[in-house]
Amino acid sequence: MKRILQSKILWATALLLSLGIAGCNIFNPTESINIKDSDAEALTYEGYKHIRSNEYSEAEHYFSKAIAADSNYSQAWFGLMKAKLNRMLNSTQETNVFSLLAYVNASRESKVPFSGMSDQVAAQLQETIDSVNVIANAFIARDKAGKTDSVITYKTFSEGYMVLQMMKTMLVLRKTTQGMNGCSLNKNDENSCDMASVLNNIKNEPAEAVEAFDAVFKTCEESPESMTKMFDSYLQGFGDLKEESQKKAVSSMCGALAQETEDAKDDEDQQTKTLNIIIGQFGYSDILDDDGDGCVDEELYDGEDNDGDGEIDEDVSDKSNEIEYDNDLILKNVTAGKTAISDLRVIKKAGPNEKYMTVDIDMNGVTVANDPSNNQKELGREWKFVYPEYKNRVAAGDHRLVFAAGLVFNPQGRPFEEFIAYKRAVAKDTHYPPTYDLEFRKNYIGGCWANYNEERFMQWFAGRN
Incomplete structure (x- = not known):
């Protein structure tokens, strides 16, 4: 069974799902809290009184004083995040929660992220997210280091934090569309740009995109509930797992992607590779040779070296190719706590989707579509493993596809x-x-x-x- 998310913008659907569970979280300004009337507690209590009166600037003042009095006081940090977010979001009618929901919903039907949003609103939203992230990231660092009272923890507001990071990724994608031929930010305009172009265009300035995705995946790893509903529509076989196994699967997959983004932060080449992996999983690969080996989209995103060049998943093919995963083995790996990509992407067999029927991966002049004999021999060159059985691939340490068996990389034997x-x-x-x-x-x-x-x-x- 193969289920693929149909929304034109995956993040838009994920945002709508996440906002549904974030209403009682960081986005809700009226949540009550019981605080004793002394020192940092008293200051925090005053802050929440002002939040309930929609006096967010005054609330920020009291929460900041509370943190200055006792930096371990988690309720003050949480209140400061809520006050800052609601003050900045409600500064204009176009950036409140309800208007943002409208923009997100419009993005699901458009080819452009945050369709219809003006540059001014986008800038305001970006400033809001960045400002709240400064507070949130400082608190998260303290929380992980055990420097808070743990009454409120990162997990308390992780769903709301996830929503902010998803919005940040959509702003990055929106920025990508500017200057692209045929792209329009007016949702009523006809345009010829497509999500594949938008996603692949972020590789022109990859650092910002990697940073945005990194925050999403790290939050998802620690709070998998925030992405479980999306994964149910996104990963084949996911719905067959029990609830606890689903959480483990989501956390493991996000953790593997978070490791990719973390490793890529200071390496431009690694950033491009990481974005190829992410884009390929959305089903929007560019059908180009991205890694310079002359082969086109030859890596399958299974955490293995499919072409024998010594690199892993640096030039990945489209997620919607006819790839069958070994869900039983993946479930065993998840249960055992294994988190490597190769443990979560165990492939039984692979084949081309319709658009890859005409792609000549190894550029030998033969594709599935133009094979004159129309037999499985040539098809197998590009879409079958040298060792069909996964256990034999592991035993031999050879995860190449058949086309790669005759390739020679680095023929001069340089370092x-x-x-x-x-x-x-x-x-x-x-x-x-x-x-x-x-x-x-x-x-x-x-x-x-x-x-x-x-x-x-x-x-x-x-x-x-």
Whole structure:
């Protein structure tokens, strides 16, 4: 069974689901709290009195004084977050919770994130999120270090915090659409831009996108309930798991993605790789060679090296390809507490979806669609494993697809770091005439470049500029 989320913008649907459980959380300004009338407690009590009267600036004043009096006092931190958020959100009619819900809902039907939102409103929302995050992140760090009284913890407001981070990702995607041909921020305008282009375009400035996704995945890892409903629509076989196993599965998957984003923060090449993984899981891969090995979307996002180049999941294919996972084994891994991508993405078999039928992964001139014999032999080159059985792949330490069995990477035997540096340089060499010609690519990188002739080499540049 294969279930794929149909919304044009995954985050928009996730936001609506999350807002449904966040109403009694950080977004709710009227929640009562019982505080003793002394010192930081008294100041916090005064803060909540002002919140209930919608006097958010005054509330911020008292909460800040309470934190100054006792920085361990968690109710004051929570109150300050609530006051700051509600003051800034309610500063205009266009950025209150109800109007944001309307923008989110419109995004589900549009090709542009936060469709219809003006630049002024977007800037106000960004400033609000950044301001609340300063407080929230400081509190989270203290909470994890055991420097609060633990009456209120990160988990208390994690759903609301998740909503803020999702909104941040949508603002990043919205920013991406600006300047893209055919994209319009007016929800009533016809436009030709699509979500695949929007998502893949964030790789032009990856650091901001990685930071936004990192906050989402880390929150999801620690509070999987905030994403469980979305995963039910997103992951095949998820609905067959028991509730506790679902939470473990969500936490493990988000944890694996959080590790990817954490590792990518200070490495531009790693950022692009991480975004490829995330984008591929949304089903919006770009069907290009993103890693410079001449092979097109050859990695399957299974935490394994599918092409034999020594790297893992650096150029992933579309999530909606006909990939069948071993749900029984994945469940066993989840139950055992295993959290690696390779434990959560155990593939039984793989095959192309409709749009990949015409993709020549290894550029040898044969695709599934144009195979004159129309048999499984050539299909198997690009979509079957050298070792069909997963246990045999593990035993042999070989997770390559058949097309890769004959490839030779780094034919000159240079140090691996030097080989990767050439590979990265080639990946960025997308303008014709290129800096690195075909012969250079064959000699210094090898891989699928060995299958290219000049005609196919010209095709490699198509659609990139």
